[in-house]
Amino acid sequence: MITIYGDPISGNCLKVKWTCERLAIPFAWIDVNVVNRETRTDAFLAMNPAGQVPIIVLDDGRTLAQSNAIILHLAEGSALIPADPYDRAKMFEWLFWEQYSHEPSIAVVRFQVKYLGRPRAEVDAALIAKAEAALGLMDRALEGRRFLVADQLTLADVALVAYTRFAHDGGFVLADYPAVDAWVRRVETELPIKEPR
Amino acid sequence: MITIYGDPISGNCLKVKWTCERLAIPFAWIDVNVVNRETRTDAFLAMNPAGQVPIIVLDDGRTLAQSNAIILHLAEGSALIPADPYDRAKMFEWLFWEQYSHEPSIAVVRFQVKYLGRPRAEVDAALIAKAEAALGLMDRALEGRRFLVADQLTLADVALVAYTRFAHDGGFVLADYPAVDAWVRRVETELPIKEPR
Numbered sequence: 001m002i003t004i005y006g007d008p009i010s011g012n013c014l015k016v017k018w019t020c021e022r023l024a025i026p027f028a029w030i031d032v033n034v035v036n037r038e039t040r041t042d043a044f045l046a047m048n049p050a051g052q053v054p055i056i057v058l059d060d061g062r063t064l065a066q067s068n069a070i071i072l073h074l075a076e077g078s079a080l081i082p083a084d085p086y087d088r089a090k091m092f093e094w095l096f097w098e099q100y101s102h103e104p105s106i107a108v109v110r111f112q113v114k115y116l117g118r119p120r121a122e123v124d125a126a127l128i129a130k131a132e133a134a135l136g137l138m139d140r141a142l143e144g145r146r147f148l149v150a151d152q153l154t155l156a157d158v159a160l161v162a163y164t165r166f167a168h169d170g171g172f173v174l175a176d177y178p179a180v181d182a183w184v185r186r187v188e189t190e191l192p193i194k195e196p197r
Numbered sequence: 198m199i200t201i202y203g204d205p206i207s208g209n210c211l212k213v214k215w216t217c218e219r220l221a222i223p224f225a226w227i228d229v230n231v232v233n234r235e236t237r238t239d240a241f242l243a244m245n246p247a248g249q250v251p252i253i254v255l256d257d258g259r260t261l262a263q264s265n266a267i268i269l270h271l272a273e274g275s276a277l278i279p280a281d282p283y284d285r286a287k288m289f290e291w292l293f294w295e296q297y298s299h300e301p302s303i304a305v306v307r308f309q310v311k312y313l314g315r316p317r318a319e320v321d322a323a324l325i326a327k328a329e330a331a332l333g334l335m336d337r338a339l340e341g342r343r344f345l346v347a348d349q350l351t352l353a354d355v356a357l358v359a360y361t362r363f364a365h366d367g368g369f370v371l372a373d374y375p376a377v378d379a380w381v382r383r384v385e386t387e388l389p390i391k392e393p394r
Binding site for chain 2 (some may be wrong): 059
């Protein structure tokens with residue numbers, strides 16, 4: 001049985017939980033509180049020198065970090081990874097875009113506003129513009145589509161929904177992005193996601 | 198034959214070129230000047246709505262973006278991707294870490310100093326600290342190792358060497374990270390990389 005070290009406020013950590021649940025992979029969950037800096041203790045840094053959740057510990061004690069690397073490992077050979085090489089490549093394109101352009105804006109604004117208590121008016125305007133650009137790009141990509149890649153639920157949807165569904169915590173209005181809004185509800189139903197928004 | 202749209206000053210673009218050269222994949226290269234904002238023209242945005250290089254265009258006209266997604270697609274089935282599932286997962290861990298923690302600090306400091314002409318003393322100190330932390334983490338990971346994963350050259354090395362070998366452009370001193378310094382020279386020889394540092 002694998003062990004997930006994660007914080008339930010972190011979309012990156014929930015991705016791993018949802019992938020296990022979808023694929024009926026048994027797991028134990030150990031809470032690591034990010035706000036209290038529990039990822040910075042010597043014990044945690046010995047497991048992940050990058051000081052980030054989530055990590056998983058496998059049966060044999062080996063560890064793995066980076067949410068998207070973890071879900072790729074867990075979902076290997078499943079329908080969450082498209083069989084067609086180009087579709088799979090597009091899934092990877094979304095996974096890397098998520099970590100480069102989406103999470104560092106949308107999740108960071110949410111963290112500052114909701115968990116650090118920073119008034120939204122004091123959040124870096126460039127960061128908010130970057131988040132809005134990310135939501136706009138997704139909205140155009142999802143127009144007329146059920147899922148991000150290949151008309152099937154893939155890890156691209158799992159990864160992107162994680163913080164998109166919490167965008168309102170950072171003051172973003174999903175109703176302004178109707179294709180994204182409908183897609184979030186679709187992915188929540190399909191996975192399914194039990195955690196409330 | 199695939200076409201690479203890239204800027205030769207971009208490590209992300211060179212990753213794609215090196216992967217093609219290593220695997221003897223024929224390609225055409227079309228220069229796209231980032232500093233002149235040629236990634237923001239309507240014609241380019243039609244190919245990649247994210248407005249970033251590199252992209253590749255396949256034989257059939259379909260496009261693919263995100264450097265690490267591209268090299269994964271090109272290297273599928275080759276020795277640049279480890280066969281062992283855990284080794285492959287560790288390669289993915291490095292690829293996502295590169296895009297989240299390494300490129301946004303090391304490449305961005307380099308770009309500001311070398312290409313925007315910003316004096317290094319005026320670069321955000323937190324960004325420099327993040328870059329130094331990334332180099333330190335790599336140095337500890339590489340101690341006693343030839344390559345990042347599984348004692349073989351993998352896409353993790355291709356992706357991480359891209360901006361690490363240009364870190365001096367941002368004022369970082371690789372000699373302060375001796376395991377990284379030796380690894381850069383090893384990867385440059387092994388790939389091999391022809392572009393001067």
